[in-house]
Structures are given as structure tokens and as C-alpha cells.
Amino acid sequence: MRIQHLLFSVVLVLGIFSINLHGEDGYRLWLRYDKIEKDETREKYSNQINQIYIDGESLILNTVAKELVRGISGLLDRNIPLGKKPVSTPGIIVGVLGQSAIIDHAIPKAEAEKLGPEGFAIFKTKRTGENHIIIAAKDEKGVLYGAFHLLRLLQSGVEIEALQVLENPKVKLRLLNHWDNLDGTVERGYAGFSIWNWHQLPQYVDRRYVDYARANASIGINGAAVTNVNANALVFRPDYLKKAAALADVFRAYGVKLYLTARFSAPIEAGGLETADPLDPAVQDWWKNKVNEIYELIPDFGGFLVKANSEGQPGPQQYGRNHADGANMLADALAPHGGIVMWRAFVYSNEEPEDRAKQAYNEFVPLDGQFRENVLIQVKNGPIDFQPREAIHPMFGAMPKTPLMMEFQITKEYLGQGTHLVGLSNMYEEVLQTDTYARGEGSTVAKVIDGSLDGHALSGMAGVSNIGTARNWTGNLFGQADWYAFGRLAWNPYLSSDEIFKEWAKMTFSHHPLAVKTIADMLGSSHETCVRYMTPLGLHHIMGPGHHYGPGPWVSDMPRADWTSVYYHRADKEGLGFDRTASGSDALSQYFPDFRHQFENIDECPLPFLLWFHHVPWNYKLSTGNSLWKELCTQYQQGVIEVGQLKGKWKSIEAFIDQERFDHVRMHLEIQEREAQWWRNACLSYFQQFSNMEIPASIPQPEHGVEYYKTLIYPYAPGIRPRW
């Protein structure tokens, strides 16, 4: 007993030291694997896990071995060895069906039949007199995801006596999109610069690449498009392809496929041709040869992500061809190797249309059925551009013959960028759970995306990454929760945000119930808070120009009208909002009738989308009992108040958080509060010019007139290409 006591003292002292010396810098993300605090839980686990046995050997199985040993040894605070054979001490046995006799024997047939690609089963079984934990799958990637799932359960303190889990991913392609330029900058990146050190690749392979791949694997992400959609043909130069191959070599061990963005004019820029016309045989040959060259270096290359004929990017329309012509040409080059094309629907023509919200639908829906089988159309959640809140994109459900892939934003271009605490999972969930009514009630966006609505073999979800060189990966520590939630929802779009937040809180910060509940509350409420202080009641696209930092409802002088703010909010003496009903742009007509009917009547339209679909008089009485103007003022103020509450909530759990991470979040919340006030003051003082109504006395009056807010300029706000 005395020895044990002494031992624990030493452990304690060293534990404290190790924290002091290294600091809690957030680098480890949710994969912390620190000793489980609760003795009872740790001892229970310890009794059930004495060794790990991997029945088989391969690149990914070796990863599984390494991760399980590292993770479980850390959690149990003792060395859990990798067994050379399955012995009679309780432990973990891992293997692939059909490759492992132990697994084949252990798994009940009915269970085995339920397993799909990349799925896994985890269960307890008796073998040579002892209970073991089995991780079984149909393929290696399934085993990998099973291993990380088990680690997550152990990290979360879940009871494992009678473990019985079977999961298959609902979505096939689960990708991060990195808008990373080859010079190291990141478009719309707020976490430093690109983690890809193209200059030193392929010889210098940064340890971060491994840790990046691990983090992705741990949440089921199986692909990464590593270059910006505003693409650079230089990546097709042979030395750059070798650099990409070095990344792919690292990713492979974690089941992550590498994808590249294809600049449509690459045959001209990288190939020296005079055209990039997709129907030109020389162009087709160039792509075929280039794709063959890529697959020689990267046998499991995933395929291309393409932004074409949008915001100045080249595309097939330059040659009188359409999106299907362009996508199919690339798809034909990739098909022999099993590669795919993700063709983005974020397009709007260079001629200014009456309503930008309608364009993608108009361009793509007529092409339904014309795309090759290995093409997905990648659609942003809403028809404008990652606004704090958007109505769902009208294309969801409107192209039954084509797999539509979701493009969510994980980075926070319009949602507070690098500093605001805004849990995006609620926004994802809101979109995924929205009913399109495409095939009657229950035709949710989730069902469009997972392919179940129209029976597609291919399905996908992409998230625009928020990862950069910041030591904690995401700059803002709570941004880790967005990366985490994206992965979890891509695996299963029917998960609840609240559950995801609680998992993340436990793994990242503390198991204490108050800390878990508070963190989940903060994340859960924060998206609505952000909408309130930025763009309440369906307002959208009223931010600062270019960098999109801060409020800019006055922005009117831009190269094209649909880049301005006034185009979207349409404030005038009468009222506020964009009439998208039949009396206006009629964008509503692109939706299915049962969806449309919810929004077309100004009196019934849900308040969160009121100004998205209607131009509403300032003194119009809303369901809240307030006039539009008063409700607008109230919403802005409520947003500011709620940021104050976020600060209070964080302060209330200070005792459970280490100093370094506590301070990090605290400082960012200070910035968020200041900027929330800035949004409120700038927007209300601007809109007041039109409403000509008083800001209610209960709400702090703006400190300055609108002219002051207009003078604030921030030439070096991050996330845009540096200007020289």
C-alpha cells in the first residue's frame, strides 16, 4: 500500500510537470489519450484489456496496431503490448472477414451480413475461456474506423462490458476540400497558412501530414482535395505530382485518398495546347495521358474536384460546351482507374442575372441524366455562398439521375472567421434535416446526399477545411469541433449535433458533467447567436468587401451588382429584404411545391427566412408582435447579449479547463463580443437611414454614425490573397 501510494505520488508529480512543460496547445485535437481520470473506469477497462492482437498484416492494419497501442496505453496509463498471438488474457482482437479465421469464427453470420464497405462491428466474445473485444470488418478501412470508434468509446468513459456496435458509413465519399494555394496561402483560411509545404516536398515529409491523416481517419474522413478550387495548373508539372504522391503515401496508411483540383485550362497552361475544348481529341488525350501519369505515381488517386465557368475560372462554356461535356471528358480519363469527378455547382455567369440564387439550378438541372457514372455534382448547402444562414439549395432533389454531393463550409468565411465561437454542426444539421419534399414528405436533404432518396451508388459530402499552420490546427480552438462534427456527420448525416458536441467536449476538455454540458450548450446555441448579430431574419451577404471581415451593409460599389450588399438586402424607404416570390425574382419557384408553400406567404414565412424571401415593410407587424424594425433591433441586440452569455458560460467552467486553453478561448470571446457590437451598431445605424425609426431605448445606441463605420478599413484581414 505504501509503495502504491508512493508510486501514485510520483505519477502525479510527473503528470503535472509534463503539462507544465509542454503546455496545452491544442495540437493533439480530440486524440489526447491522457490517462483516464476516474480510477473506477480505468480499472474496469484495464481488467478487460491486457493486450492487442492484430490478425493479419498490411499498411492499414499496422496503423491500427500503432493507434490502438498508443491510445489504450495512454488511457490506461500502462503499456498495453501488441500480442504475437491471441493468448488467453482478456484483450482486443482485430481482423478482416475472410482474412482471419478468428474473426470469421467469432462474428455471428447475421452480423457479418450487415457489414458494408468501410463498416465495422465491435463486440465482446468468449474465446479460450476469456472475454475479448473483437473489431471486425469487411475491409481494412472498416477495421481502422472500428479501432478509432473503440478508442472514442474508451475516451468517453462508456461501459464496455457488453459492447455491441455495428456501423456502416451512410455516405461513401467523405472529403475535406483545402482551398490551399501552391505558394502557401489559403483562400478563406483563418488558421495561419497551408500545412502543405510544397516547396520541401517530396523529400521533406512533415510530421503534421501524419497527424492530419490520423485525425481524419479518427472521424471517418476518407479523402482530401489538397489544392484550391481556384486551381493552378502547375500542380500537374511532374515534380509537383511527385510532391502530391509523397502526401498520398502518408495518407494511404490512414485510408485517406488524395484528390487534386483540375484547372480546366491546364492543357493550355501545362500542356502547351491551343485549346481546352473538351470535345477536342488532343485535349482529351492530354487529360488521359496526364491521368495515367498521376496513377503511375498514386495508384489510389481519388480524382478531380473542378470549379469551372465560375468567378473567372475557365470552363467548357468558353468553347460553347456545357458542364456535362466538361465533366464527362475528365470522367472518361479517370474511369479506367476508378477515379471520380466532383464538379462544382457553385457557378454564376459573368453577365449579371436578376437573382444569383437561381443560376446554378438553371444551368445544371437541365443536364440531369447527361453525366457519366463517375461524376458527382458538388452543391453548396445554399444558393448564395456559405452565409450564416441560407435557405437550402433548390438543386437538392431536383436532379434525381445525378448524385449530388454536399459542400459545407468548415472554415468560417462569413461566420466570424478565425475568432468567433460558432458551432457549425447545428447549421449542418438544420440543412440535412430540411425536407425538400422532392419525393413527398420525408425527402430530407440528408437522403439526397446519402443517395438513398434516388438510389445512387455514389454519394459524398465535402467540407471546406479550416485547417492551417496554427499549432492547434484550426486557429480558434472551438474550430476543432467543426472539423470533428463535419466528419461525424459525413459518416452519418442523421447524428444529432448535441451528441457530437458532447463527444467532442469529453475527448477535448473534460469528463466533468458540468463542463460537458456547458461546452455542448455553448456550441449548440452559438450558431443562432452568430446569425442574430450578423444577419438576422434572413438577411444575407452584407459583409465587408473582399476579405468579408466585419459588417458592410453599405457596400454598393463593386465590379458587379451581385457582389454588393445592397443587391441582397434591398433596403429602401418602404422596407427590407429580397422578394424571391412570384412578385419578385420568383426563385421560390425552383423549389418543390410543399417546400415552397411554407415560405411564399409573408405572414406564414418562418422568421429565420423572412427577408431571404420577402421585401417587408419596416412597420410590418411580425408574429412576435414587433414591427420588422423593432424585431431587427431586438435580434441584433439579442445576439450581442448572447455572446456575453457565452463568456459567462466559459468562465463558469474555468476550474475544469487548463490555463492555456482557457485563456485562448477567453481572449477570442472578447474579440467576438466586440465584433458582435460592431455588427449591431454598424447595421442598425445603416438600416436606420431607411427605416427612419428610433432604435428602442432598451437597446444601446450605436456609438458612432454610419459614416464612421464606413471608414473602417482592414487591408490585411486574413483569408484573401495578399495585395501588393
Place this chain on the structure above:
Amino acid sequence: MRIQHLLFSVVLVLGIFSINLHGEDGYRLWLRYDKIEKDETREKYSNQINQIYIDGESLILNTVAKELVRGISGLLDRNIPLGKKPVSTPGIIVGVLGQSAIIDHAIPKAEAEKLGPEGFAIFKTKRTGENHIIIAAKDEKGVLYGAFHLLRLLQSGVEIEALQVLENPKVKLRLLNHWDNLDGTVERGYAGFSIWNWHQLPQYVDRRYVDYARANASIGINGAAVTNVNANALVFRPDYLKKAAALADVFRAYGVKLYLTARFSAPIEAGGLETADPLDPAVQDWWKNKVNEIYELIPDFGGFLVKANSEGQPGPQQYGRNHADGANMLADALAPHGGIVMWRAFVYSNEEPEDRAKQAYNEFVPLDGQFRENVLIQVKNGPIDFQPREAIHPMFGAMPKTPLMMEFQITKEYLGQGTHLVGLSNMYEEVLQTDTYARGEGSTVAKVIDGSLDGHALSGMAGVSNIGTARNWTGNLFGQADWYAFGRLAWNPYLSSDEIFKEWAKMTFSHHPLAVKTIADMLGSSHETCVRYMTPLGLHHIMGPGHHYGPGPWVSDMPRADWTSVYYHRADKEGLGFDRTASGSDALSQYFPDFRHQFENIDECPLPFLLWFHHVPWNYKLSTGNSLWKELCTQYQQGVIEVGQLKGKWKSIEAFIDQERFDHVRMHLEIQEREAQWWRNACLSYFQQFSNMEIPASIPQPEHGVEYYKTLIYPYAPGIRPRW
């Protein structure tokens, strides 16, 4: 015994774990404070240090307390408490002369009199029956440097029974210059991007700022100019000054003063004036008011660093004034607050002169005696621009009435940038020990710089920082040694590089004699190696254009002749090299006669500077017995061979280095070897066109003709402003 054995096992296991979990990412630099491995040494120290007592309280003394507790507790692997009073157990007693009766009593008068500003004494003394270690100084900064000195001794395993140290810094201003832009890019930065997050300052204060300041304090650096010399007037906007003040607040606790770069045209850009003429009263007033505004926010602001009338930067010459007029105007604004001006001598006119090497001297020497007392002229070590090796700058010793400050490069613009292992300390040492013969023999550059040659009160040394967002700070791990060495030499320019390298190796990697010796060998030989494979025999400025990455001896088509390579190497059918004797540009005439005489005769000129000063026929027989051409080939090849030897040396100490850092260096050495071969092949195949002589059979022939090497382009090589 059994208990002890068990305890050690636990410690061992946990120690291994802690390494596994956190990885050895290099973030801790030389301030590692891991448990001293050797039991005997640790126990000896442990017997002598049971507590730390700080006699006094202040911002910097609190830092001292924190650093000593953290460092010594780590090294001794037990909690060393901060005492509330000096008790009779052996320990450390710290205080400032005149503020601490204990210190006043403990220090012998003769010793106290030797102490200067920022100097310190460390010695053992008996008090209330026990031996204590005393750290005494005349001021708080001295105590801080003393504390870090003691920690360094403990980290290095030095015997402390009879400690007796007294040191005063030889140089007053010891600064880092950060060429960091406000958008986060770093000009000539190869370690990621800027660590200053201007966007989130002043509210978000990154932990890195503290660790940056600590690292500087630990090697005696007492100032940092945080903005690029190619300056941006935006930094004078009130919100940016608040951001700068937040950095200064962090630095202050570590004795580091903040400096800014002043764009000469700021009165126009930031002040709305129509001129920046230094003799215009409105301009003078603008600067005075701006300086007053700065000092209200930053009471200990250091002053301005200025690049004027150079490479397109604005300056006094635009108004028909000279450098003294410009510098004195700023100096007058700063003088009431105790601020200084560091005016850079790196200037060359927009008209192309016959020899760029002569210009700074021509512009500045006539102004000697015209500068205010609070102005220093900051001079690069050589007259061109941080080449792998340069002759010393002719200005050293030539302006006896003006304090000249050294500007060394710590970043490696022309020395392998982010990947090559090149210990710069040898280069610093070579320059500092060079005799200018300004006041007869022994008038070394070091004596010019420390002010002793001409009796200046002000003295300074600046290093262009190699720090960026890379987790290990410097990108290349061995780049940490350059930062370290710069700091040590700025404190004492008479230290030997070999001693510095050994200190660094012990603190950073291992105490094992073989590891220490090998690392010091690698660093010590590597500068000469780099010179050999890049610019042997006095060649200079033959690198790729713009980014300066890789070889480019063929560069001839640039906006101005003195940006080309052919301007500097002057290769022709007859020979190679720049004649700077009386028969050529006569740049040699700017040096003092006894210096000049060493170089003016082609037969006596030391080989390392041969082509710097002479145009030498290809078949000219050198002192080595080789023709110039054969010697050139031999030198390039020798450089390549030596990089191979560096690889071998590193491999030979693998057992003493953790895996992560071993691999990091190994991968970079692979890049270095490839690039050394590239330099050799490209330069020899280029120069061979002129020499028309065979490359000796013993040397590998270039794999390609010179035309191939010319086609290699690297648009995104780091360290330059991104191009769009």
C-alpha cells in the same frame, strides 16, 4: 532499495510516454529543462538547491522567479519551491544591488564595482551556516540574464560547487530584425509565416509571444524590430499602435524592447501631408506627435529602424536632403523619450554605378560626425548582400565619430534558405575577428561594433530573424543554432563558435560527448561547405532571380545590371571574377592600407576572396597548384562530398537523437545534398562555356547541359512576396 527501484521504473515508463505522446517537435528550443540524465550530476545539484529566494518584487523579478522554478524543477525532476524568506537550506538567492540588503551584504565590493548595466555576478556564499548561490546585478535585466546563465550552466552539466561568474554585455543593443509584413508574410522567411498575428492583436495574445521573448532573454537579446524594413506606414494607425503595444507588454517582462520600422513617407501616407521632407516643420511635427503617441502606449519603446533611399524605398534624397538630415529628424523626435534611430547603410542608388560594393561607403563616410547622438548606422557585414561569404564592409572603422551597428543575417536567404544545414556562427566569427587596421593592427570589426575602438557609448548588433510559424520556430532545426549563436555573439562578440555550438548541442540534443562533438563539428564545418558548393573562391551573387533559390549564374536579364549574376562573376573567355583593384572598380581603395595590401596582389590574395577582388585567367596557377578552372571544379565537388559527410556524421549519432528530430534533420540533409549537386552541376556546366576546359575526370560530369538548368523555374519558392 526496492521502492527506489520501482519509482525509477515508473519514472522511466512515464518519461518514455511523455515523449511518445508529445513528440519532439523542437518547440522548446534550447530551453528544454528535461531531467538531467546523469544521476551524479543531478544529485550534486539537488544537494545545493532546495529553494529559490527572490529578494524583491517587480515585473522582471517575477519572470526570474518563474523561469528559475520551472527550469530547475525540470532539471532536478522535483519541485523546487519559491521561498518566502531566505532560509538556512542551501538554495539560490537573487536580488538587485541597492535594492536588496542580502545582496549588498553578500557581494564583495570589488566585484560589485565591476558590474555594468545588464551585467550579472553568480557566486557561492555562506549565509546562516549554509552555502547559497547568489545571483546579483545592478539592474533587473542583469538578474534576468544571470538567471538564464545559471540555467545554462546547469543544463550543460557544469560543476557549480565553486561558482564564480561575472559578465557584462559587450554590446548595448542586441536586436532581432523581423522582416515581417503586416499581412503575415515574411520577406526572406523560410520558417512559415510571421508569428505576429496583427489581425487578432491586441485582444488575442498568442502564447508564442511569451515563448519568443523568453528565448530571446535566455541569450541576452534585448530588442526586436517587429516589422519589415521595407516598411508599411499602416503600422502608425492608432489601432496598429495598440497592437504593437500589446506585444511590447509581453516583451517587457523579459527585458525585450519593441522597435518599429519607420517608412520615411509615412507623413504622406499616414498623415495626409504633401511631403516627407525632413526639413519641413510640418513633417517634423508629424513625427514628433506620432512618437509622443507611441510613447504614451509603449513607455519603453525602443525607437525606429529605417531603410531609406534603397531599393525603391522613399527617403530624404527625394527632397534633396541626405541621410543625416533624415535620421536626425527622427532622432530629434525620439530623443526626449530616450529612443534611438537605427539607420541602415544598405543603400544603392537607382542609377547603376560601376560597382555596387562601393556605394554605401561613398554615401555615408562623408556624413561622419553629422549624426545625432541617438543615431546608429546599421551596416551589413559585407558590401553586397548577405552572400555566403563576403569581404567585410569597408565602412567598418571608416566612421570613427558614428556608432556603427552590425547587421547579420540569421535567416538564410543566400545560404540554403529553409533546408540547408549551415552554421552561421563561423561566418559571424570570421567577420567579427577580421582586422580592419583602422587604428593599426588589432582594430577588429568586433571592436568597431562594441564601440571600444572609438569609444562610443552606443553600440549594437542586429540579426535578421529566421523565426516563423514553424512549430520548431526556424523551420530547419539547426537554424535554432543560428538564432542561439547570434544572441551569444551579440552579448560577447569575442566568444568562439565552437564553444557556442557545444553549448547549444548539449542543451538541444544530448550531453553524450560523441553527440556534442559531432554536432559541433557539423555546424563548425558546414559554412565552409556551403560556400564551396555555392560560391567558392570569392564568387558571389550567382543565384536564381527574385526568390534567390538555387543556382543562376546565367542571370543577365534583369531591370538593372547589378541585380544580375553576370555583373558579379564577369566570366569571359579569359577568366572569372570581379576586378576590384586599382585596375578595376578600385573598391579595394575604400579599405585601410594594411587591410588592402592583403588582397591587392593576385598572387597573395587569400583564395576565399580571390574572385571577389580579381578577374583571374582560367588557367592561372593558384597556390594550391591547380589552375583556376581545376580549383573551381575541385571546390564545387568538395562541397558536395562534404554534404555527404554531414549525412554520415548525423547518421553516426542516431542513437543519441529522438526519432522525430533525427528524421527531420535527415530529410533536410537529403535535400541539401541534392541541391549541392544541382549547384555544382549548374555552375560548372555554365562556367565551362567560358573556360572551354574539361571538368576533371575525378569529378562527376553534370547530368545535363546548361540549357536544362536554365529551364528550371520555381515560381513559389518561399521568402518572397507571393505573385498573383
